[in-house]
Amino acid sequence: MDRPGGSRLERVLADFAEQHGVVSRAREQLRALSVTALSRDGAVQVTVDADGRAAGIRFVGQPFRDMTAPQLGGSVMDALTTARSEVETRTTAVLATAGFRLPPSGPRCRWTARPRTPRPRTGAVSCASPRGGDGPRSRP
Template sequence: MDTPPAGRLEQVLAEFAERYGALSRAWEQMRTLSVTVPSSNGVVEVTVGADGHAAGVRFTHEGPRELTARQLGESVREALTTARAEAAARATAIMTSAAASLPVLPFERQHRNEEEMPDANRGRVRFAV
């Protein structure tokens, strides 16, 4: 027996609310993502956000005075590269976790592989796993 339209609508709305909640939580985590990494020599700390842009650079008290400009630049570059890689890894983990928590919609259950999907949906990114 088919689900009555009102019951089906409630089911669709509940699935939407679950997806929206998962994506909202992921968005908030991405918005507040911040990674601070020191250089290997401890001279500088670099902070980046989820987008990889530097949000801060902090030098230790006397460290920069003991290095040449080239060495100091290398320390900043090293810390920035490491911080960006860590931010990217955390962002990937957040989005992977969000995708795993999303329910599979009935349409997606019916069309599990790309060849079975209607042409209009081929190649689109879907979070359902």
């Protein structure tokens, strides 16, 4: 004969196992996340990983040869910004699907070189609105 407490514990454990599976799948999706974007002028293609770090830059065709350094730099930044924005969109979708509640357009977390208050560690997470709005940032 089942005790009422035992069946409740079984339900809690089953719920935990289900949620653990959801979180594990989300973690794997985020680990595998990679986005490639093309600059508006079509001269540069940039691939970023789930953290928004550039994993590859490719110059498409020959147009880049006729570009000035500032133009080429602008194309790289354009593709990088587009890819980072898409990573952020996909990350938000994965987390939302996993049941994480995210602020509608809340602050982004970023690594800062120095903590806001003195601490013995060298880096800290600061959840403040980004200045430039250029997507996820990495540790210094």
